[in-house]
Amino acid sequence: MKIYSFSALVTALVMIAGLFFSSPFVALLKSFTIADGFSALLNRQVMMVVITSLVTALLATGLAAVVGTILGYYFTFHKNAGSRWLKTFFSLPLVLPPSAAGYMLLLAFGRYGLIGAPLYQTFSVQIMFTVSALVLAQFFVVTPLMMQAASSAFQQVPDSLVKASHSLGAGEFTTFIKVLLPLSKPVLLAGAITAFARAIGEFGATMMVAGRLKTIPIMIYVKAMGGDAGVADGLSLLLVLLSFTVLMLVNVIGERH
Amino acid sequence: MSLELNEVSLEIDRELILDRVSLKLPAGQSLVVLGNSGAGKSKLLEVIAGLIRNQYGRIAFRNRELTPLPPQERGVGFVFQDYALFPHMNAGENILFGLNARKASSAEKSKWLKAVTEELRIDHLLERFPAELSGGQQQRVALARSMVLRPEVLLLDEPLSALDAASRERLALLIKRIQKKYKVTMIYVTHDHNEARFMGDQVLVLEAGKVVQIGSPEVIFARPGSRFVAHFTATRNIFPGRIVDQYDDRRALVEFPGGRLISASFPEAGAEVWVCLRPEHLALVSSETAAGELTGNVGKEPAGANQLNGYRINQFIPQGGVTVLVELEKEGARLMVFSSSRKVEQKELVVGSEVKLAVAASHVHCLPRQPDDIYCQPYIS
Structure with missing residues (x-):
C-alpha cells in the first residue's frame, strides 16, 4: 500500500514538473506566428545578428576546444599539490555570474584595463566592444566546460594504454596525439558541441563587453523589452531548436561511445 | 653484464x-x-x-x-x-x-x-x-x-x-x-x-x-626460506615440530604432530621448527617399501625410518588430468599428497582407508620457528 502511495506521489511530482518546464515552451509556441516570425528573422539586421552569433560562437568554441583540451590533459596527468587549486580556479567561470565575468573582462581588457591599457597604448588595439570582445567573453565562459569534458575523456582512457605507449618509445606528445586524442574523440566532440551551444546562448558576459554589437540573446532581450515580440519569438525558437539538436547530438555520440 | x-x-x-x-x-x-x-x-x-x-x-x-x-x-x-x-x-x-x-x-x-x-x-x-x-x-x-x-x-x-x-x-x-x-x-x-x-x-x-x-x-x-615462501610456493604441508636428535651434520630426526621423520635440511638440534613437506615429494607406499629406496635420501636410513603411518584418506580433490590431491588425516593432523587419478578410479585408494607415506630425507625441509609463530593447518588451493 505504501509503495503504491509513493509511486503515485512520484508520478504526480513528475507531472507537475513537466507542466512547469513545458509552460515556457508552450507559451513561446502560442506567441509565435509563422508569418511574423519568419519575416522578423529574414530582416537584414536580424540576419547579421545571427551570423555574428554563429561566427563568434564558432571561434570561441574552436579556441576553447584547443585550450580546454590542453588544460584537461594537464589536470589529468600532472596531479600535484597545486593542481587542485588551479583546476578549481579554471572552473570558476562555470559558476560565476556571467555579468560578473563580463565586468571582470572589462576591467582586464577595457581601454584602461590591466591588459587592455598597454595593448591600446603600444599597438592601438582595442578589444572591448568589438567582435573580438564577444569571442573573448564566450571563450572565457565555455573553456571550463571543454576542460571538464577533456578531463573526463582522458580519465576514461585506461592507464595501461598510456603506459604501453611510453614503454614502446612514444614520448608524451606522441602519446597525446596517437593514443589519447583518438580514444577521446567522441567525448571531446560532445564537449565541443555543448560548448558551442553554451557560447551561442551566452548573454551576461557578452552583454557587458558587446557595446553596440548584438548577439542572438542580446537581441532577444532588447526586442522583448522593446515589445517587438516577432523577432524575440523567432530568435528564441531558433535557439530552442539549436539547443535541442545539440542535446540530441550529444546523446547520440554518448550512446555510440 | x-x-x-x-x-x-x-x-x-x-x-x-x-x-x-x-x-x-x-x-x-x-x-x-x-x-x-x-x-x-x-x-x-x-x-x-x-x-x-x-x-x-x-x-x-x-x-x-x-x-x-x-x-x-x-x-x-x-x-x-x-x-x-x-x-x-x-x-x-x-x-x-x-x-x-x-x-x-x-x-x-x-x-x-x-x-x-x-x-x-x-x-x-x-x-x-x-x-x-x-x-x-x-x-x-x-x-x-x-x-x-x-x-x-x-x-x-x-x-x-x-x-x-x-x-x-x-x-x-x-x-x-x-x-x-x-x-x-x-x-x-x-x-x-x-x-x-x-x-x-x-x-x-x-x-x-x-x-x-x-x-x-x-x-x-x-628449500623455502620462510613460512611465507613455503605457503606461497604451495608447500601445503607445514607442521610445527622440533629437532629431537641429530645423527650427523647431514641428518636429524624431527618430530611433529603427524609423526617423526629424518630430515636432511634442518637448523641446529633441539630447535623448534616448521616441517615443510611438499605433496609431490610424499609417496603413498605399500608396507614393504623401505624409505631408503626413495631417491634423494641421504645415507642409509633404516627401513621404514622415513615413513608416516596411520593416516586415513579424508577426500580426493581432482587436479585436472591424471592427478588427484589426496587429503589425509591422523589425529587432527592433515596432510596433502598427490596421487594418480587411476588409483582412485580403480579403487586402490578409497576414502576412509588407512595408508602409509614415505618421503626422502632431503625432502623433509625444516625451517626455524619462533615460539610465538601461529600454527597453520595445511591448506587447499
Whole structure:
C-alpha cells in the first residue's frame, strides 16, 4: 500500500514538473506566428545578428576546444599539490555570474584595463566592444566546460594504454596525439558541441563587453523589452531548436561511445 | 653484464611500495617475481621500465645507468596483464606503433614485422582490431609489439592470468621459447607457482615490497626460506615440530604432530621448527617399501625410518588430468599428497582407508620457528 502511495506521489511530482518546464515552451509556441516570425528573422539586421552569433560562437568554441583540451590533459596527468587549486580556479567561470565575468573582462581588457591599457597604448588595439570582445567573453565562459569534458575523456582512457605507449618509445606528445586524442574523440566532440551551444546562448558576459554589437540573446532581450515580440519569438525558437539538436547530438555520440 | 637493481625503493602517497629491492639478473636469463596481490610486483616492473620513478636506489643494465632515463630510452619492453592493445588500431598498427614512434625506415618496419609475426604465428591477423581477437591472440600481438623493438630487457606483468588454461599453456611455451631464442633478459611477474617453476631461471619472492627470497626454482620450492615462501610456493604441508636428535651434520630426526621423520635440511638440534613437506615429494607406499629406496635420501636410513603411518584418506580433490590431491588425516593432523587419478578410479585408494607415506630425507625441509609463530593447518588451493 505504501509503495503504491509513493509511486503515485512520484508520478504526480513528475507531472507537475513537466507542466512547469513545458509552460515556457508552450507559451513561446502560442506567441509565435509563422508569418511574423519568419519575416522578423529574414530582416537584414536580424540576419547579421545571427551570423555574428554563429561566427563568434564558432571561434570561441574552436579556441576553447584547443585550450580546454590542453588544460584537461594537464589536470589529468600532472596531479600535484597545486593542481587542485588551479583546476578549481579554471572552473570558476562555470559558476560565476556571467555579468560578473563580463565586468571582470572589462576591467582586464577595457581601454584602461590591466591588459587592455598597454595593448591600446603600444599597438592601438582595442578589444572591448568589438567582435573580438564577444569571442573573448564566450571563450572565457565555455573553456571550463571543454576542460571538464577533456578531463573526463582522458580519465576514461585506461592507464595501461598510456603506459604501453611510453614503454614502446612514444614520448608524451606522441602519446597525446596517437593514443589519447583518438580514444577521446567522441567525448571531446560532445564537449565541443555543448560548448558551442553554451557560447551561442551566452548573454551576461557578452552583454557587458558587446557595446553596440548584438548577439542572438542580446537581441532577444532588447526586442522583448522593446515589445517587438516577432523577432524575440523567432530568435528564441531558433535557439530552442539549436539547443535541442545539440542535446540530441550529444546523446547520440554518448550512446555510440 | 646483468640487470642490476640496487636498494630500489618506491614510495607512493607516503606508503612504501618497494623496500630496498636489490637483485642481479645475468643478461639473457629469466627471473620470475612471485608474490601476493599488492606485494609490489607490478610496481617493480613499472619502476624498471621507467613508467614510475623510484625515489631511491639505482637500476642498471649492462653497466648502463637506467635510473635517470625516460621509458623510451631504456630499451625495455613491457607486456601488460590486460594486453593494453590500442583499440583504435589494428593488430599490424599496434605492432608497428613502437617502430613508428622511433621513426624506423619502411624497410626496417616490414622486415621486423614479418619476422616477429611469423614467429608468433599472427601474420594472418594483422588487419584485425583488438576487439576481433581472442585473449590469446591479443596477448601474442602484445608480445609481438614489444619484441619487434628487439628489447634487451622484457618485462611481463602476469601475461597469462586472463587466459583460459589451454591458451595459457601454449603461450607459456611460446614465451619461454622466444626468451631463450633471442636471449632476452626477462622479468616475469605471476602469482602462479606452476608458472614460476616453468618460466624462471631464478625466482624472487616479494612480500609487502620486500625481497624475502631469491634463488633457483629448485631451491625456492624445495628449500623455502620462510613460512611465507613455503605457503606461497604451495608447500601445503607445514607442521610445527622440533629437532629431537641429530645423527650427523647431514641428518636429524624431527618430530611433529603427524609423526617423526629424518630430515636432511634442518637448523641446529633441539630447535623448534616448521616441517615443510611438499605433496609431490610424499609417496603413498605399500608396507614393504623401505624409505631408503626413495631417491634423494641421504645415507642409509633404516627401513621404514622415513615413513608416516596411520593416516586415513579424508577426500580426493581432482587436479585436472591424471592427478588427484589426496587429503589425509591422523589425529587432527592433515596432510596433502598427490596421487594418480587411476588409483582412485580403480579403487586402490578409497576414502576412509588407512595408508602409509614415505618421503626422502632431503625432502623433509625444516625451517626455524619462533615460539610465538601461529600454527597453520595445511591448506587447499
